[in-house]
Amino acid sequence: MGFPDNFLWGGATAANQIEGAYLEEGKGLSTADMMTAGSPTLKRAITSVIESDRYYPTHEAIDHYHRFEEDIALFAEMGFKCYRFSIAWSRIFPQGDETEPNAKGLAFYDRLIDLCLENDIEPLVTISHFENPMGLQKYGSWENRKVVDFYLRYAETLFEHFKGRVRYWLTFNEINVMSTMPWNAGGIASSDEAVKMTAAYHQFIASALAVKAGHEIDLDNKIGTMYAGHFSYPNSCDPDDIQGNEDFMHKMLFYPDVQCRGYYPNYKLKELERQHITLPVLPADAEILKAGVVDFVSFSYYMTHVCGKNTTGILRGLNGLETGYKNPHIERSAWGWGIDPKGLRYALNYLYDRYQLPVMVVENGLGAADTVVDGKIHDDYRIDYLRQHISEMRKAIDLDGVPVMGYTSWGPIDLISASTGEMSKRYGFIYVDVDDEGNGTKQRIKKDSFAWYKQVIATNGEDL
Numbered sequence: 282m283g284f285p286d287n288f289l290w291g292g293a294t295a296a297n298q299i300e301g302a303y304l305e306e307g308k309g310l311s312t313a314d315m316m317t318a319g320s321p322t323l324k325r326a327i328t329s330v331i332e333s334d335r336y337y338p339t340h341e342a343i344d345h346y347h348r349f350e351e352d353i354a355l356f357a358e359m360g361f362k363c364y365r366f367s368i369a370w371s372r373i374f375p376q377g378d379e380t381e382p383n384a385k386g387l388a389f390y391d392r393l394i395d396l397c398l399e400n401d402i403e404p405l406v407t408i409s410h411f412e413n414p415m416g417l418q419k420y421g422s423w424e425n426r427k428v429v430d431f432y433l434r435y436a437e438t439l440f441e442h443f444k445g446r447v448r449y450w451l452t453f454n455e456i457n458v459m460s461t462m463p464w465n466a467g468g469i470a471s472s473d474e475a476v477k478m479t480a481a482y483h484q485f486i487a488s489a490l491a492v493k494a495g496h497e498i499d500l501d502n503k504i505g506t507m508y509a510g511h512f513s514y515p516n517s518c519d520p521d522d523i524q525g526n527e528d529f530m531h532k533m534l535f536y537p538d539v540q541c542r543g544y545y546p547n548y549k550l551k552e553l554e555r556q557h558i559t560l561p562v563l564p565a566d567a568e569i570l571k572a573g574v575v576d577f578v579s580f581s582y583y584m585t586h587v588c589g590k591n592t593t594g595i596l597r598g599l600n601g602l603e604t605g606y607k608n609p610h611i612e613r614s615a616w617g618w619g620i621d622p623k624g625l626r627y628a629l630n631y632l633y634d635r636y637q638l639p640v641m642v643v644e645n646g647l648g649a650a651d652t653v654v655d656g657k658i659h660d661d662y663r664i665d666y667l668r669q670h671i672s673e674m675r676k677a678i679d680l681d682g683v684p685v686m687g688y689t690s691w692g693p694i695d696l697i698s699a700s701t702g703e704m705s706k707r708y709g710f711i712y713v714d715v716d717d718e719g720n721g722t723k724q725r726i727k728k729d730s731f732a733w734y735k736q737v738i739a740t741n742g743e744d745l
């Protein structure tokens with residue numbers, strides 16, 4: 282009983298949130314590079330050019346590009362079995378539409394991946410995590426079918442180049458974020474539903490083609506969906522609340538439904554019909570979607586929601602989703618996210634029941650402010666959060682028989698927040714001395730949670 286022997290313990294990051302070096306060695310501008318810093322009360326602005334008097338947190342981030350050796354050594358010291366990171370598309374194809382990749386961009390990831398392998402850390406690569414080359418804006422980004430070809434060329438380049446070294450892949454981070462944060466998901470500046478649904482359609486086609494290509498290039502490749510873990514409870518047993526909750530879940534779940542089943546669910550087709558939205562379907566697309574179903578289901582898990590008859594659509598606040606209801610039975614983080622460890626067991630069961638595919642938790646953690654006292658960070662609140670979540674994940678394995686492949690906590694090293702652009706919303710076992718304006722030495726300091734997580738991994742989750 283307990284976690285399987287080959288359980289993939291580790292951590293997860295995204296290139297734009299850690300690397301910095303935003304124009305080095307041939308890298309082009311990405312959509313993430315155009316986002317200024319925000320806060321829980323100030324939305325991040327998206328500028329069309331880099332404005333010299335504004336602060337863009339991804340440009341330097343935590344300078345992982347120059348310090349990856351130190352960072353991977355720290356992950357190895359914690360005993361990571363797996364490291365989930367993303368490749369910055371604009372390092373490999375700076376404008377997105379080139380025919381030949383940037384050799385220096387590939388060389389950076391060669392060094393990173395080889396170092397992981399030397400330390401017995403299994404790389405799990407997210408092909409697209411909240412950044413698209415800005416050069417694709419002239420095509421209308423994912424609204425244009427041409428971008429499918431550019432993405433496929435990029436994905437095939439990675440599959441070929443890292444063949445035999447990388448076996449686990451995710452085609453798009455949190456693909457359902459197209460509905461809530463279209464700029465992050467696909468460089469889409471419009472909030473028009475028809476535009477978002479067109480862009481999502483193209484991402485499904487691109488993902489399916491990439492899955493097929495990935496399998497053809499290397500039979501050992503395992504390629505997954507990555508769902509932004511929005512799980513919602515009905516506000517009450519009032520049938521109208523149940524339906525309101527179901528409607529919300531459908532808006533989120535149709536994304537992994539398409540990627541896991543290979544076709545659009547009827548509820549989504551009917552909704553699109555009511556909205557007078559016509560998808561840009563080409564004759565061979567049904568076959569493409571069917572041939573490109575994923576091998577496993579991965580998701581991020583931070584919180585749960587409550588929805589009901591008053592939930593209208595998907596409303597995004599500055600810090601996350603606003604559904605119109607709050608759960609009185611759970612606490613909330615300082616950033617307002619509803620902390621629900623038991624919901625993780627529910628989520629794991631929910632996804633496994635729905636898809637019958639192996640499941641992996643590829644993001645989970647507590648974003649919290651940390652204080653350095655005499656060079657130390659006593660983050661017992663973070664340990665507490667993770668302990669409770671890991672223990673519920675264990676129940677899903679032990680009591681419910683869910684085949685959970687692994688667990689990579691979000692931001693094992695402090696990084697830039699995707700939603701607010703802050704540095705002070707910290708998730709790491711490793712503190713990084715950078716503040717919300719980008720000031721600081723970038724020195725790395727182990728927090729108390731560092732030794733705790735190391736022990737969790739060393740005991741394969743027995744000692745929490």
Ligand code: BG6
Nearest residue numbers: 295455581648697698699700701
């Ligand atoms: C997920 C993203 O949505 O949540 C990450 O995949 C992100 O990129 C993480 O950083 C945590 O969100 P935030 O807004 O606290 O950084």
